Amino acid sequence: MPETLLFYVLAGVAIAASVLVIGQRNPMYSVMLLIASFGALAGLYIQLDAPFVAVAQIIIYAGAIMVLFLFVVMLLNAPQEDAAAWDRAHPLRQPGVLTFGTLLAALLIVELVWALGRTLGLAAPVAGRVGPATVSSVRELGRVLFTDHMFAFEATSVLILVAMVGAVVLARREEDR
C-alpha cells in the first residue's frame, strides 16, 4: 500500500511539473520545474529496481544538462516584453488555436490512457515475474554494457566528442576580419 501511494505521488509530481514546464512564460522557472520532474522520475526508477539509472539520471540530466540550460537562459536573458508583443500578434498564438492544440493534446492523453489501461497482457505487476537481483545489479549492467554493447559504447564516446567540438564551433563569435 505505501508502495502504491509512493508511485502515485511521484507520478503526480512528474506530470504536474511537466505541465507547468510547458506553461511557464519565464524559461528560468521552466528549467527548475523540469529538474523537479526529473527528481520524481528518478524516484520512479528506484521503484523499478533500477538504482543506477536513477542516480545516473540525477547526475547527468538534473546535474549537468539542466545546468547547461540554466547557463544559456541566464546568458541570453532575452527581453520578455518583446516576446509578449510578438506572441499577441502572431496567428498561431490566437486564443482559438491555443485551445484547439491543448484540446487535441488532452484527447490524445485520454485515448492513450484508455488504450493502455485495457491491454490485458500488460496488466501483470511489474515485479511479479522476476526478482530484483538480476536486474538491479550494477555488476551485471557493466558486464553487459562492455561485452554485448561494446560498439555502441565506443560510438557514443565518439558522439560526445563530436558534440563537444560542434558546440564550441557553433557558439563561437564571428571573428572580425
Add this chain to the structure above:
Amino acid sequence: MDLRTAVQLGVIGLTFFMLINASALLVLAERKIMGFMQQRFGPYLVGPHGLLQPLADILKLLMKEELRPKGADKWLFTLAPILSVTAAFAAFSTVPWGAETTLFGLLDQPVKLGAADVNVGVLVVFAITSMGVYGIVLAGWSSNSKYSLFGGLRASAQMISYELSYATALAAVILLAGSMSLREVVDAQAGSWLGVLPRWYVFLQPVGFIIYMIAGVAETNRAPFDFPEAEQELVAGYNTEYSSVRFALFPQAEYINMATMSAVATDLYLGGWHGPFLPPAYGWIWFLAKVGFILFAYIWVRWTVPRYRYDQLMTFGWKWLFPASVLNLLVTAALVLYFNA
C-alpha cells in the same frame, strides 16, 4: 514501533544533529585556528575562551533585517539558499560513520551507524553534491545584480569543472574496492599489512588521494579556489544581496559540504572507522578523529596559501587535474587487472 526502528530513526536524527553542530563548531574552529596561525587569540570574550562564539554569531544573524532587493525574483531568491543547504545535508545521507552497534546488547540484531546504506552510495553522494551547484547559480541570477550574476556563474562553472576530476578519482577507488557502497569500501580497508601498515587506500592510491582532496576543496569553493567568493572583498559575490537567515544558510551549506567531503575522503581513503586499540563498536571515535584532521587541513590550507586567479583555476582544473585523474584511473585499472588475473 519496535526498538530497532526507533534506534534506526535515532541514528538518523543523531547524524543530522551532528551535522548541525559540525557547522557551528567549524565557525568557531576556523576563527580560532586562523587566529592562532596569525599569532593572536581568536574570539576570546564570549564564554570561556570564546567557546560560545558560534551562538553569538547565529543570534546576531537571526536578528538582522530580512532584505530582498526590489528587482529580485521572488521565488528563486528564497529557493537558492534552501537548495544549497538541503543538498549539503542530504549528501551526508549515504555516508556511514561507524560500524554496527548493538547498543550495549539491547538489540538482537546490530544497527549500522549511518543514515542509509544503498548499493550505489558513492554515486548518491556525488549526485546530490552536484545539485548544490543550483543554489549558487540561482543565488547569483535571482539577485538581479550584474556582479552577483558573474560571481554565481564563475562559482558554478568552477564547481562543475572540478566535479569531473572528483568523479574519476572516485571511480579509481571503486575499482579497487569492487563495490559502490561506501560501507563496503570501508570494510575493504580493514586489517593491515605485516601488522604494521593499515590497508588504507591512501597508501595504494596516493595520487588519487591528492586529486580527490584538491577537487574536494575546489568543489566547496574554499581555500585557494575561492575566487568567486573572495570577490566579495574585491567587488561582489553571489551572496551580496542576501541578509539574515537567507545569508546564514550559505556559509552553513559551505561548512556542511566541507564536512561531507572530509567524511567521504575518510571513508574512501583513510579507512573510515578502522583503527588500532579500540573495539569495532567504538570505531566512530576514530572516524571523528580522522574527519577532524582533514577539516583542520582544510582550514590550515585556507589561511596559508594565496588564492588562485580565476583563469589559473580553470586552467588547472581542465588541463592538469583532469588528465592526471584519468591517468590515475587507467593505471589503477591496469594494475587491478594484472594482479587479479
Add this chain to the structure above:
Amino acid sequence: MIPLNHYLIVSAILFTIGSAGVFLRRNLITILLSVEIMLNAVNLSFVAFGRAAGDVNGQIITFFVITVAAAEAAVGLALVIALFRHKESLNPDAFTSLRW
C-alpha cells in the same frame, strides 16, 4: 505491486505533454525542454519494460538515450546561442530568411 500499464500510462502522458510543448510553445529554449521531457518519457517506458521482462537491456538503452540527449542538448543550445546572436530573438518564427 504496481501493474506495468500504470508506468506506461505515465510515460504516455509525459510524452504527450512534451510533444504538446514542442508544437504549442514559441520559445526556442522551451521547445528544447519539451524534447527533453519526451526523451525522459521514453526512458521510463524502457526501464519499465526491462523490469517486467527481467532483462537488463532496458537500463542499457536508457544509458544511451541519456547520453544522446546530453549531446543533442549541447549542440541544440549552441545553435540557440548562435541564432540569438544573429537576430536577438528566441522566437522560432523570427528566423524566416530562407522562406520563399
